[in-house]
Amino acid sequence: MALIRLLQRKPDGEIVFREPASGDVPAYAILSHTWGREEVIFQDMETSADRSKTRSKAGWKKTQFCAEQAAADGLQYFWIDTCCTI
Template identity: 75%
Template sequence: LSHTWGQDEVTFRDMEANADMSKTVNKAGWGKIQFCAKQAVADGLQYFWVDTCCIDKRNAVELGAAINSMF
């Protein structure tokens, strides 16, 4: 699965700060995460990774390493 970053994505900070997900589920990017979760289950996968919410973009080193690993 692949996607492009768009407006109102769920970020690492959203996942970290909203343990109950009440604000996060209203973001436009939440639908992509739900789709990925359903597809992972359908494919028999236990885990999936979404860069928009798994990369801490506040950390320049982490962001740089993640971007470099995508290419």
């Protein structure tokens, strides 16, 4: 089991899970936000999830914003409580 579960914004803009090996955790941003309706959750980000449904949720904009802000700050990894924890 990984020490932490992170999201990664790939160069093409795709957002995927990454579970760094123990002791090999990269620098990452943390999104602090208020929860609302239609938050993106762990199950929405799993590999088998229907991403079109995930992208249609209101909370997807927060996920994208965090990915873009992390990239602007020179980080490719980020953590959001609603979808990085089970």
